[in-house]
Amino acid sequence: MENHKDTLDRWLSLSDGYFSVQHKLEQALEEQYQLSLKEFYTLYFICNAEDKKLRLQQLQEMIGLSQSATSRLVVRMEAKSCGALERHTCEDDKRGIYTRITELGENKLQRALITFNELLQQEIEPEQFIQLQHIFKKRNHK
Template sequence: MYTNNEFLDNWLSLTNIQMSINNKLETALQENYSLSLKEFYVLYFLSQTNDKELRLLQLQEMVGLSQSAISRLVGRMEAKSCGALQRHVCEDDRRGIYTRMTELGEEKLNMALLTFNEIFQTAFMEDGLQPELQSLIEKFNSMDK
């Protein structure tokens, strides 16, 4: 067992890489599409379903927000100014509220995915994160032995 702070140091390095990429993504998505990273995740998770809809409770768990926070986020995305989502009540269980991605939401997601991929490619190729991540992976693998 390791008694020094090697695990913690490696974990903090990974966290810093993730935060750096998150910040770049948040900025680019906000500037180009008026989407927060959480809103982007909502659109992405909805796009992964057959009917492009999920219960708010499911989205809440997937995005990692409280019930009130996901409700506010979906409300903003449903508003006329955004129009990316549409809410409706479940016919079988009147307590269940679903949200569905609209055509406008799909268009926003498709454009935002291009930016998302560009940010990742830049981070790994130009910002030199790929060698840093590879080094961390090797360190974690060597700790197992």
């Protein structure tokens, strides 16, 4: 029974640490760049996609939101006040919609990435990064 308690305690510690860092990232991105963490991830995933564009369905799966929530997020980021994304209709399938990062969106992402990485380096020790990489490698090989 002790082994189960140790495992649960480690999990709770990891989970608590994750949510603490996530909250700090969210707060820093919102204060400095008016970006939520989901919006930051959206810019990051699109910027790293082929031709710097993704279908909304692909984006939805990557950021873990429903179809309607993803659509609302993209519409907000396309709005004149933000202008980080632009929408395009798929040439092969007129029902398909792509969203592409704009130059303004790329610039915002590059500045936000600096803050994101600095905060992660402050909050997570190098050994913890190595442990997390090991955990995720094991998970992805199953």
